[in-house]
Amino acid sequence: MIYFTESDIDRLIEDDVPAGDMTTILLGLSGKKGSITLTARNEMIACCTEEAERLYKKVGLDVRYVVPSGTSLQPGDTLIEAIGDASAIHLIWRTGGAMIEFASGIAGRTRELVRSVxxxxxxxxxxxxxxxxxxxxxxxxxxxxxxxxxxxxxxxxxxxxxxxxxxxxxxxxxxxxxxxxxxxxxxxxxxxxxxxxxxxxxxxxxxxxxxxxxxxxxxxxxxxxxxxxxxxxxxxxxxxxxxxxxxxxxxxxxxxxxxxxxxxxxxxxxxxxxxxxxxxxxxx
Known part of the structure; x- marks a missing residue:
């Protein structure tokens, strides 16, 4: 499988948060606790959930559930669940979700192509x-x-x-x-x-x-x-x-x-x- 280095994971975070999250800082969300759950809206092949888990853990979230890449999902199925500081959740929310969406789209289309071939x-x-x-x-x-x-x-x-x-x-x-x-x-x-x-x-x-x-x-x-x-x-x-x-x-x-x-x-x-x-x- 493809290996993502720690610097790869760090760069994904840094790209979206080069100098802190201005909104959560001004709202004072640090220290407040919350949960984040990602679920499928359509049929999909999960991909890069492992990397999303590493992103979540990198900012201090406690990952309670994650499906492995390659899992076939139906609408409503859960991909990942985590709890932790609200500021950390908002920091990683878009980056983790976008990566899974992008990679899962490719995985699903590849599987479609493989089956037809x-x-x-x-x-x-x-x-x-x-x-x-x-x-x-x-x-x-x-x-x-x-x-x-x-x-x-x-x-x-x-x-x-x-x-x-x-x-x-x-x-x-x-x-x-x-x-x-x-x-x-x-x-x-x-x-x-x-x-x-x-x-x-x-x-x-x-x-x-x-x-x-x-x-x-x-x-x-x-x-x-x-x-x-x-x-x-x-x-x-x-x-x-x-x-x-x-x-x-x-x-x-x-x-x-x-x-x-x-x-x-x-x-x-x-x-x-x-x-x-x-x-x-x-x-x-």
Whole structure:
């Protein structure tokens, strides 16, 4: 699972409270006790509740209940309950809730996508690109995993993915076999993926010795043909569908022969809708 450092948690708080909460200070809420409860307003897949719990505890709240990420919730189900100082509750109220809403929206859309893909091809996987909104990598990746997807690449450091734009500087597709051979000699344990935009490029990629071919923006009515021709040359080639893959066509691409569906569609899901109820606690 994705690890959030203590500094990650601190930055989330500091971003919303750079110099104290002016309203609660002026109202004198410090020292008064209250509770906060977050509940689902719609069906959702809970995500980042663990990080919300850490936010709550960071400001001194006592968390009495929290559901784990990945939990399927119905309207009215509780995500998290905590009690403590009223000023702390108001300090963390929006930050914790917004994080859960954002991440849960992505998790829910990812699960929707995974189900549509696996209904057509149980062995196919859904991979999220690194084209998530800036500064939310960890939340986006955690939500992707919670929803049943996998990272396509978490960044430039973890994969070998050769684009046409790389090949502009190495002699183009005509020189690809030599490029693949050179890369494999330098990095023997990693798989080599090469992108293609036409059947001509695709056949060069398969014959180059690459481990996987990423077919970019290939129309659905031609994708099956391209995949079939690639596998006729190398039955073990991994065929990836990328570009314009979304909830309306992912299942069809999986049925047409894609082993992996690469998309950023899940990252732009509508956030889940949660209700926050804050109640004063009077000592009896």
């Amino acid at each position: 696996q209904a057509e091809n149980p062995s196919a996987s859904v991979a999220g690109t690194r084209k998530h909104p800036p500064f939310v990598k960890k939340m986006a990746l955690k939500a992707l995993l919670v929803g049943g997807g996998v990272p396509h690449r978490t960044g430039l450091s973890d994969t070998i993915l050769i684009f046409r734009e790389h090949l502009l500087f190495t002699g183009g597709y005509a020189e690809l076999p030599g490029v693949v051979k050179s890369v494999r000699q330098k990095q023997k344990e990693r798989k080599i993926v090469v992108e293609a935009h036409s059947i001509e490029e695709a056949l060069v990629v398969v014959n180059s010795g690459a481990d996987a071919i990423q077919l970019d923006k290939i129309p659905l009515d031609r994708f099956s043909e391209y995949a079939g021709q690639c596998r006729a040359i190398n039955p073990n080639i991994c065929v990836i569908a990328a570009g314009s893959v979304n909830g309306t066509n992912a299942g069809a691409y999986a049925k047409a022969g894609a082993d992996v569906l690469v998309t950023s569609w899940m990252y732009y899901a509508q956030p889940a809708d949660i209700k926050a109820e804050i109640v004063p606690i009077t000592d009896s």
